[in-house]
Amino acid sequence: MKSFIREFKDFAIKGNMIDMAVGIIIGTAFNNVVNTLVKKVVMPPLSLLTDDVNLANRKYLLREATDTAEEVAIGYGELIEVLIDFAIIALTIFVVIKFINRFRKKSEDPKNKQVPTPKDIELLANIERLMEQQNELIKNGSKKL
The missing domain is CATH 1.10.1200.120 (Large-conductance mechanosensitive channel, MscL; domain 1)
Known part of the structure; x- marks a missing residue:
């Protein structure tokens, strides 16, 4: 109770x-x-x-x-x-x-600059951008081998 x-x-x-x-x-x-x-x-x-x-x-x-x-x-x-x-x-x-x-x-939408983006969405957008850059580096590194 x-x-x-x-x-x-x-x-x-x-x-x-x-x-x-x-x-x-x-x-x-x-x-x-x-x-x-x-x-x-x-x-x-x-x-x-x-x-x-x-x-x-x-x-x-x-x-x-x-x-x-x-x-x-x-x-x-x-x-x-x-x-x-x-x-x-x-x-x-x-x-x-x-x-x-x-x-x-x-x-x-993190690309819309007219509306302030909430911090959590901004952080997720930054993580997504970093992962895309990392994937590009991995792809370019495997092509050189």
């Missing part, structure tokens, strides 16, 4: 828990933005295309409401809205990651 508590303490202190909490909070806020975008920006033009039908209210009625029983219906309109939410979130995440990867590739 003590090792479990120690592991949890290490996990929390190293910042993993804080990073995860920040990610969840940002994700929740992003979800609210996407929901508003879908409901207030995307869905109104779609409802115009469907003769002012609000997609959220679209359903397939299985049983009408009576005095003793509630209505039973499949709400496919809400499913359509959720799928649109998902598509917007997936597209946004794809664009953001593509944008980040482009800058990461530029920063990791």
Whole structure:
């Protein structure tokens, strides 16, 4: 039990828990933005295309409401809205990651002098250059024999 508590303490202190909490909070806020975008920006033009039908209210009625029983219906309109939410979130995440990867590739390119190269990438580039020089010396030395 003590090792479990120690592991949890290490996990929390190293910042993993804080990073995860920040990610969840940002994700929740992003979800609210996407929901508003879908409901207030995307869905109104779609409802115009469907003769002012609000997609959220679209359903397939299985049983009408009576005095003793509630209505039973499949709400496919809400499913359509959720799928649109998902598509917007997936597209946004794809664009953001593509944008980040482009800058990461530029920063990791040791030949690009516009972006300062991180020290570890610079050291690896130097090692690669030295190995190429060493291979050339070995090739030239074996040709002379």
